[in-house]
Amino acid sequence: MVVSSYRPFLGDLPLRRRLESQAQLSPLPLSSSHHLFLPYILPFYYKLYSQHPGSRVVCWFGNLPMLVITKADDARCVLASDVKHMQRPVGSRRVFHRLMGHGLILAEGEDWHLQRSILRPAFFLEKLKGMVKDMATSALNMIHLWETHVSKGGHMEAVEVEVAQDLKNVAADILSHTMFGTSYVKGKSVFERQERLLQLITKNSLQLAAIPFFKYLPTSENRKMWAMDKQNNEELSEIIDLRKTTAVNTNTDTNSNFPYGTDLLGYVLSAMEEEGKLGKRGPRLTIQQVVDECKTFFFAGHETTAHLLAWTMVQLSLHQDWQEKARQEVFEVCGKQGTPKADDLNKLKLVGMILNETLRLYPILPELGRRKLHNDVRLDDGTVLPQGMGIVIACPFIHMDKDMWGADADEFRPERFAEGVSQACKNPSAFMPFGSGPRICIGQQFALMEAKVTVALILQHFSFRLSPSYRHAPVGPFSLSPKHGVHLLLEVL
Secondary structure: OEEOOOOOOOEOHHHHHHHHHHHOOOOEOHHHOOOOHHHHHOHHHHHHHHHOOOOOEEEEEOOEEEEEEOOHHHHHHHHOOOHHHEEOOHHHHHHHHHHHOOOOOOOOHHHHHHHHHHHHHHHOHHHHHOOHHHHHHHHHHHHHHHHHHHHHOOOOOOEEEEHHHHHHHHHHHHHHHHHHHHHHHHHHHHHHHHHHHHHHHHHOHHHHHHOOOHHHOOOHHHHHHHHHHHHHHHHHHHHHHHHHHHOOOOOOOOOOOOOOOOOHHHHHHHHHHHHHHHOOOOOOOOHHHHHHHHHHHHHHHHHHHHHHHHHHHHHHHHOHHHHHHHHHHHHHHHOOOOOOOHHHHHHOHHHHHHHHHHHHHOOOOOEEEEEEEOOOEEOOOOOEEOOOOEEEEEHHHHHOOHHHHOOOOOOOOHHHHOOOHHHOOOOHHHOOEOEOHHHOOOOHHHHHHHHHHHHHHHHHHEEEEEOOOOOEOEEOOOOOEEOOOOEEEEEEO
């Protein structure tokens, strides 16, 4: 195991930031984007492992030694550990706390178990199927907007559209409807504020992570963050208080099992009440904790799904054969005019393969599991990671490991998922776009259903290719986004 040189106070954070800035000065050439991908989005980790090939490398997150995991088996051992053995480092919690409070992603120990048990039923497949109609309605609104835009240029020509922002808007609209039901307009305004808050946090992430008191300093940007966070807390509390007071089903259906509604918020509040009746796990979630869960849903379910859709559009633009195969599948399953139904989604196998391959090449969260070990963890080869060490999983290294995926690991080949995730490579642990182990993303089915519905409807209405103005520049740090947007040439079918 190789340990990088220690730098007081900030550790490797300034070097990491400098290398990221240098790497992103110019966009990637599309012809070789995948094998240039790692030094572009994770240049610091790439530099470490280029200098020490075959070794495990420890860097410094402030004063915390952090093992950078780039192998599937090491990731599996760490992520399979009991969640009681790990917690987020103080620096990470400082960065994300204002965005998510004490929601599920940042929760630890018994708090995490309580929140997970209450939230899990809201994401059961049968409940999610009831949200497909709202997903389709939001996606169709975006498609009608594109059709209007394209029609202005005449139907004989392709018209350039920057789709990344529209995909973010539709993801926010879907999340607003499925989470808040009839209160979606107010919920959407909260999400728009959360997006601006994320931008400020990203800009100040180095100071927030490394300087313990920075978040309390009355800088102009901190004051903006305080004001937005306060307004979000107040508006979300109003939505929740109104729902608890009225206890009216958001879909106007009478359902004694879900007295607070059949959107995500209604499921959570109903599950809380049921936990309380059964006396499970002591106290129920407080209103502030439910507020924090709403904010967490936005962070985990908005940006990530929007970026998955954006990268999928890029890949289908580059690979017109797969775009046409997927379109024919949508026509066969849904017809040329029909809206995808919940039962149709499992039949869209090619679309699912394309989404999985996009997640492999463009994992939405490039870094997983930045945590601090409470106990020793033993890896498969007998190496013991000591208590107090930090760990971070560099997901793109694992997703493009040629030992796992074969010599074509750099290539877009959805057919590798034809027999499912378990047969796509030598080790199923090498595919972890939603994490793995006890803390695997609770909303992964929701995200994939949303993506399938949206991609199917886009394929049904448009053919598309990359515009000459498109610049390929995937950037982090929190989720992998297209720095310059996604400029496509759209044609109405």
